[in-house]
Amino acid sequence: MSLVQTPLTVDTLNQVQQQTVALATQEDLNLIQLLMKGGWIMIPIILLFFLGLVIFFERYITISKAGKSEGGLLAQVKSNVLSGKLDAAMAVCRSSNSALARMLQKGLTRVGRPIKDIEGAIENQGKLEVSRLEKNINILGIIAGIAPMLGFVGTIFGVIQIFRDVEVAGGIDIGSVSGGLYVKMIASASGLTIGILAYIGYHILNMMVERLILRIETDAIEFIDLLDEPSL
Template sequence: MLFLLIDTPLTDTTHTAATQIAPAEQDLRFIDLLMKGGWVMLPIALIAFIGLVIFIERYLTIRKASRDESNLMLQVKQSILSGKLDAAIAICRNSNTPLGRMLQKGLLRIGRPIKDIEAAIENVGKLEVSKLEKNISILGIIAGIAPMLGFVGTIIGVITIFHDVSIKGLIEIGTVSGGLYTKMITSAAGLIVGIVSYVLYHILNIMVDRIILRMETDAIEFIDLLEEPGK
């Protein structure tokens, strides 16, 4: 009997403690956190989607323009050395690449001073680079705006929390901490979107810089080729 009397309260106490602890253990799901961020999460999600679309579109375009053009340069060189100017122009036109359009412009200017040919190639090159860089700057803007939007959401949340505290006239740790951690979600989301956009922005710029370097190298080789017969 003594053992039964001692064992029963212990069991009840353990069961009660477990019951009290169980409700405190709640699953913290990522989607629920995002929903608690408030209306500021909508513009953050919108600019994140816009940034992703721009990156994919620009990446595919730049990747297409960055394919190896050594074969094109070789064919143009052979045609020029063979005196087949029309064939060289046709090869450049059919390539449908930034380098091909640059060389085509230079070939159409053959017979004029070298300075004029260089200027024509340079102008076409600038146009091609501007086409490649189209909308890339928007990623840079998103990288700057997203964290600011996140901070705005957090600040609005903090203002709301302290407004409620001023009305109630007392500070409840649960209310303050609970409301604050949900509002910090906007800052975290804004920073994540900003960091990712910043990285993607520089990835595209690096790809464009490589294309520019190769275009300049091929343009110099082309001009040198045109100057050879006159030496």
């Protein structure tokens, strides 16, 4: 008896699995089709979504790499400077491809000049490093503002189209009007969602940059204080 039931049970399970996969695929297709029903305005909204993703992950990876520990870079530079080995300190900076290393190297090239000149050189290099870190982040802020507006534009055009159809038909069909509004609200919902995501990504990247800048500025001040000691 059990030998007869086992194949039937296996077949039943296989059928259930196939139906589940088919339903999942159908739901995915329905979601894509539903988004496309938002109208032509969905094309720029989707493009903004992918642009925001590319910028966020590219900047996130770049800032994360720049924020990694320097592995005692400042300590090595300080040790060489205190020993009077400026060339060795410069070599340490050149071997480390980081924002702090480039700032310290710029300061080392000014050793022997007034401390104000050294501070100015480090500060100018720091501005360049900050601009590199903040590259394209403002585009996320622009996307956060534009995407919801595009969604509203799509909804407005949809409403206009619905009333035009009502005028042509000479009567109001509640089903078609409500269905049309349902479809056109997709553009508004998509624009708002992408705008919120871009807004969150924009502030996450800005917070990462601010923390990194604070750490670099702290190390740069410590380096300047070292050069400003009377023994140097």
